[in-house]
Amino acid sequence: MPYGFLDIALTPSVRAAQKSMGADHLWEDFKGHRAYDRFSQNEAAFIAERDSFYMASVSENGWPYVQHRGGPPGFLKVIDDRTLAFADYRGNRQYISLGNVNADDRVCLFLMDYPRQGRLKIYARVEALALDDDPALTTAVLDEGYRAKVERIFRLRLEAFDWNCAQHITPRxxxxxxxxxxxxxxxxxxxxxxxxxxxxxxxxxxxxxx
Ligand SMILES: Cc1cc2nc3c(=O)[nH]c(=O)nc-3n(C[C@H](O)[C@H](O)[C@H](O)COP(=O)(O)O)c2cc1C
CATH class of the missing domain: 1.20.5 (Single alpha-helices involved in coiled-coils or other helix-helix interfaces)
Incomplete structure (x- = not known):
């Protein structure tokens, strides 16, 4: 049975690390796990409450890069059970995330719920859209009244997600x-x-x- 997130995350080197720690048997058979390749109501409700998340992208030189994205609660929209989208606001104009995803569309999102000590991680492929590329999507994504200059829409296609436990999360x-x-x-x-x-x-x- 597939376990979408680990199908991506378990590279040969990760497998070797698990083996060296005597943990490989834990992750050989995914019996009982969901594929986690479609958002359910549970994930949709969690995502709708978030006012920020972190997005890791891949630089052309192989370095990982992570950046914060914030907005009004629910600014990351669940468009359907495999699609997310959000408005990308103007910032310091370094455009590191944008440049990275233009070269490699793979990203990993990290969403935190500090009061409930929940965390959701999401592998996705992202595309940067101009505001007039898909007017219906732009309308669905924009938050009226939020003071920010929207430069583009990021549309993300879900590959797999996974939940982590509450350990070591201080409620904030x-x-x-x-x-x-x-x-x-x-x-x-x-x-x-x-x-x-x-x-x-x-x-x-x-x-x-x-
Ligand atoms: C005027 C201004 C200055 C900023 N300066 C910084 C900065 O020095 N370092 C930083 O990490 N973010 C800074 N930010 C926030 C980033 O611009 C914002 O998080 C943006 O989305 C970064 O995207 P990127 O890292 O993908 O290029 C600034 C934002 C504004 C509006």
Missing amino acids: FTQPQVEQAMGSVLERIAALESENAALRARLADVGGAS
Whole structure:
């Protein structure tokens, strides 16, 4: 039975490393594993919540390169169960990822959910599209009201994905998540501050009268 992600990741050198560590038997038979070559509702929901991910690409000189991509939550769109797309915003104009994928379309995405300690890794082939190449896709991908200059659309064709466990992921929270969690505490502080101010004013009145 295929195990899509490992079919790609297990190169001869990786196999040799597993053998040297006595772990090769763990990964010889993929019985019970899914091919993981189509996104289910589970992955779609996870991807829809992300406001950033990391994308590794392959340089022409063989060096790996990894870069952060961010946007409003859900800016990485699941177009169908094998297709992702996102708007590529203007940045420092080095165009390293763009240049890399123009020469070699293979990328690996890494998506983190810090509060729930989840991580999803995705092998895909990517193509860079001009905004008028596929107007319907561009419309589907653009996030109205997000302040960024969109330079292109990256469309990614899924090869395989895999989930990792929660080990060693420290939960971290975004500012809106912290504000939401702190909402009732902040309201209570505001109420106490206003009560405090009223009491001080009354005290001042009493002091002035005596
Ligand atoms: C004005 C400006 C300056 C930036 N400077 C840097 C920088 O020095 N180093 C960096 O890694 N990213 C920098 N960034 C963020 C990158 O431009 C952004 O992550 C971009 O997507 C990088 O793509 P690339 O690494 O694939 O070329 C900057 C962004 C802006 C808008």
